[in-house]
Amino acid sequence: xxxxxxxxxxxxxxKFTVPYTWQGWVWWVIIIGVxxxxxxFQPQGYIISLCMFIVLAMLxxxxxxxxxxxxxKKNPQPEDLEAQALISGTTVEDWFxxxxxxxxxxxxxxxxxxxxxxxSWYLPxxxxxxxxxxxxxxxxxxxxTPKPAxxxxxxxxxxxxxxxxxxLAYFGVASAQSSVDSSDDRLLLLPYITIGVGVIWMVLGYFxxxxxxxxxxxxxxxxxxVAVGSGELVGQVRPTFSGGIDVLVDHHPMRMVxxxxxxxxxxxxxxxxxxxxxxxGKPRRRTQNRWIxxxxxxxxxxxxxHDGTGGIYVxxxxxERQDFGGFVKQWTTTHRQSLSDGYWRLQHGRLYNGGNILRxxxxxxxxxxxxxxxxxxxxKPRPSEELEWPGVNDVVDFEPPSLEGNxxxxxxSQEEKSKVxxxxxxxxxxxxxxxxxTPGMPAMLKRGTELANIARLRSRSELMFIPxxxxxxxxxxxxxL
Numbered sequence: 001x002x003x004x005x006x007x008x009x010x011x012x013x014x015k016f017t018v019p020y021t022w023q024g025w026v027w028w029v030i031i032i033g034v035x036x037x038x039x040x041f042q043p044q045g046y047i048i049s050l051c052m053f054i055v056l057a058m059l060x061x062x063x064x065x066x067x068x069x070x071x072x073k074k075n076p077q078p079e080d081l082e083a084q085a086l087i088s089g090t091t092v093e094d095w096f097x098x099x100x101x102x103x104x105x106x107x108x109x110x111x112x113x114x115x116x117x118x119x120s121w122y123l124p125x126x127x128x129x130x131x132x133x134x135x136x137x138x139x140x141x142x143x144x145t146p147k148p149a150x151x152x153x154x155x156x157x158x159x160x161x162x163x164x165x166x167x168l169a170y171f172g173v174a175s176a177q178s179s180v181d182s183s184d185d186r187l188l189l190l191p192y193i194t195i196g197v198g199v200i201w202m203v204l205g206y207f208x209x210x211x212x213x214x215x216x217x218x219x220x221x222x223x224x225x226v227a228v229g230s231g232e233l234v235g236q237v238r239p240t241f242s243g244g245i246d247v248l249v250d251h252h253p254m255r256m257v258x259x260x261x262x263x264x265x266x267x268x269x270x271x272x273x274x275x276x277x278x279x280x281g282k283p284r285r286r287t288q289n290r291w292i293x294x295x296x297x298x299x300x301x302x303x304x305x306h307d308g309t310g311g312i313y314v315x316x317x318x319x320e321r322q323d324f325g326g327f328v329k330q331w332t333t334t335h336r337q338s339l340s341d342g343y344w345r346l347q348h349g350r351l352y353n354g355g356n357i358l359r360x361x362x363x364x365x366x367x368x369x370x371x372x373x374x375x376x377x378x379x380k381p382r383p384s385e386e387l388e389w390p391g392v393n394d395v396v397d398f399e400p401p402s403l404e405g406n407x408x409x410x411x412x413s414q415e416e417k418s419k420v421x422x423x424x425x426x427x428x429x430x431x432x433x434x435x436x437x438t439p440g441m442p443a444m445l446k447r448g449t450e451l452a453n454i455a456r457l458r459s460r461s462e463l464m465f466i467p468x469x470x471x472x473x474x475x476x477x478x479x480x481l
Contacts, residue, residue, distance in 0.1 A: 198471025
């Protein structure tokens with residue numbers, strides 16, 4: 001019996017969504033406050049209030065996002081998988097010098113259902129099925145493809161913006177045509193604002209819709225039976241025999257992120273600039289703070305994408321489109337503390353020292369061992385010299401591993417010994433996936449399963465139809481001028 005809860009991921013026609021984090025609620029309250037406050041400044045106050053509906057739409061989550069967020073809290077990961085994770089939340093290492101690190105407490109790209117931990121992997125045979133011979137609980141073959149709501153808060157707020165702009169444009173044009181002064185002429189800009197919003201939204205929606213269509217319409221193959229050619233795979237990042245990378249961010253020994261197979265880090269500094277600007281015909285000094293990029297670095301190593309039925313050798317360096325989601329960890333410190341750091345005193349010239357510096361910040365995005373991964377690319381036979389590598393074609397007598405002591409929460413039948421035959425090679429070990437585009441199917445590598453990635457996408461109506469309707473409505477407004 002499969003104890004995995006049966007969850008309906010079809011959001012239906014309409015779903016009014018609200019923020020599921022306190023940060024989201026804070027932004028909603030601020031935007032609503034701006035909308036109410038702008039009504040006291042007429043006539044441009046109406047325009048500002050209506051434009052705030054666009055911001056409110058951008059800050060509105062999808063229905064699937066909030067549902068998956070609640071499910072992640074109810075489905076903790078196995079202990080041996082959590083042991084590889086970093087401690088979440090803010091860690092203040094030195095309050096006086098402003099030295100702290102932060103690991104996000106909410107990760108929309110993480111596992112929704114519990115995933116098998118390293119205790120359950122049979123590393124001597126990385127391309128073979130797991131001892132349970134069970135597909136990952138979060139695989140699309142088990143849960144299906146989720147469908148976003150046709151209209152959510154996002155679409156509702158855009159429709160309110162469209163209706164309000166149309167009404168303001170009609171009354172503004174009528175008022176301007178009947179008025180002897182030009183006090184209402186600013187309302188004549190509404191058709192152009194509406195057209196601009198519609199066109200920009202439609203262009204952005206086209207690219208989002210293109211990616212969404214590929215992910216939803218492409219059937220996900222199983223690693224053990226994937227065919228040569230373009231394919232879509234969903235699974236878990238597992239190490240090859242060469243392992244992963246323990247990254248030292250900016251080469252600092254105190255900023256290490258273990259077990260990465262692909263990463264990118266950035267080093268930034270916050271500087272304070274003072275400029276002289278003319279205001280009301282008089283020179284004024286203006287001070288502003290801004291972050292500037294200093295340097296960055298990225299690297300990747302091959303890894304095995306394993307979906308429970310088998311593993312595929314993946315080369316992340318061949319994928320141009322890589323999305324690791326939010327950052328893994330971030331470190332910030334004041335400039336004064338950095339100068340007192342003994343490591344930087346030995347590394348002359350590596351710490352940025354130009355201008356009036358306030359703070360330093362290091363951020364790393366990474367795909368790590370144990371993470372969920374979505375890959376869309378070309379499956380090809382591996383080079384002949386790699387067929388002699390361990391685990392590919394070699395045949396050695398292996399004792400079937402015991403299933404006792406598997407991670408709690410993994411949905412596996414409890415048997416004394418695995419029924420998987422580890423003494424025979426598997427065909428998927430002789431294949432690898434590379435990031436080669438095919439017509440109508442751009443190759444991509446994303447952290448998170450298909451469920452997690454589609455959860456942030458919206459319906460075709462919200463991405464294309466409503467923006468198109470907004471642009472057309474703006475064109476009709478021009479006819480009233």
